[in-house]
Amino acid sequence: MRGWGGSGGRGVLVALGSTVVFAVVVVLAVSNAPGWPEVRRQFFNGEVLRESLGVIPEAFLLNVRIFLIAEALILVLALVIALVRSLPGPVFFPLRALAVAYADFFRGVPTILVIYLLGFGAPALEISGVPRDALFWGVVALVLVYSAYVSEVYRAGIDSVHPSQEAAARSLGLTRGQALRFVVLPQAVRRVVPPLLNDFIGLQKDTALVALLGPIEAFRQSQIEVASSFNYTPYIVTALLFVLLTVPLARLTDWLVARDRRRLLAAGGLR
């Protein structure tokens, strides 16, 4: 019952009561604001809502598609970068330095700039064989930016596995690659699932940035709707769609964190 912040039925009642009081206060404050009737007309228009629901969810499917494709690519690219960064020995210094520079650069530059630079710059080069599709470059930009973040998450996970685990694997005659694949990575990935999902929640939202290059996804579609109806309700619809997509992922993250904490407690703390 930790979620309710109290024990048993009484905790639930208190939580319910205070939530109702809070909601009533907010509703009263907003609905009594001098500008409320106008805001309601502009943002919560029933007729525009119905129209929006006809077109925006369909456009939103493009966001979902961008998200799913980018996610799969990020999981792979980020892992490669993290592994390159963990290569041992002086021979691999140039590769390690490259991986560090990559993570530094793409975490430093605003996502919106990467999307503009790649989306307008890469097709302008007119190299034959290089796609000129805006959607393609939008996804590439998201993959590059988010792989930088996710590679750091992977790296933290790899570093968190005690070196004695690799030593045990190597002592049995497994190669470094086998030790990494069967012993270190499975433990590392398990530990970083919550922060990984957190980054993906960010990615889901940032799929809207691809609209800047032209593809009509949910945000662009709602702009079109707003422009034709002179009403902001479509933005509310789009916002709710994004929230609907992220809430399950956020709750899953919470659940995984709580589960790990329970396991840690059950095992008598860190070993």
Place this chain on the structure above:
Amino acid sequence: MSAAPALALEGVHKSFGRNEVLRGIDLALASHEVVCLIGASGSGKSTLLRCVNLLEPIDAGRIAVGGTEITEPRVDLNAVRRRIGIVFQAFNLFPHMSVLRNVTLAPTRALGLSRAEAEGRALELLERFGLADKRDEYPDRLSGGQQQRVAIVRALAMRPELMLLDEVTSALDPELVAEVLNVVRELAESGMTMLIATHEMSFARDIADRVCFLDAGLILEQGDPEEIFTAPREPRTQQFLQRIIDAGRL
């Protein structure tokens, strides 16, 4: 059987930074011989074992296993490690794998055994050491003694010609020490060649064919256990054993 010793160390040196941990170790083990390394913490026992298993590169000297030098630069580290089993103080089982997977991982991946073969080998060993009913458990559900016995089984599943035991009972609650020592004793009786670093003096006295006293990175004194424990010649050995006796550990 060739006359080459199961394990031979000649002039082995190892430093960590400025700290010279091994300062010229010479040691040879015959086949089926059980040698115990005793000495204070920091005397170099663990480092010596880790060097034999090539987990630490040595700075000078030679190490040979069954007559083949394993410290020459072109040697295949993984092939060498398959011939030498090591068991650590902290068990180091793989926490994300069941007991059976822990034991079969290296035989399938490093030796190329089929899964059925590896499992057969694993179950036989688990049975022999009273762990058959734990095959599907995960390490965090086992007691320390059980975990350490699984770690020993995991090393044995590679059919090593030599076992290195690094203070295998030091992390255990006192009541769990015996079950692990019994396993080691059984291994000794079955003829396994073993190099054992230990703080369990009475166990060393009981099981070892030979005891080596390590002090500041050198084997200061070695010989028959009775001799070392009852009539040590070196003053440093006498001091060390006196402290052990004063602590009621012998």
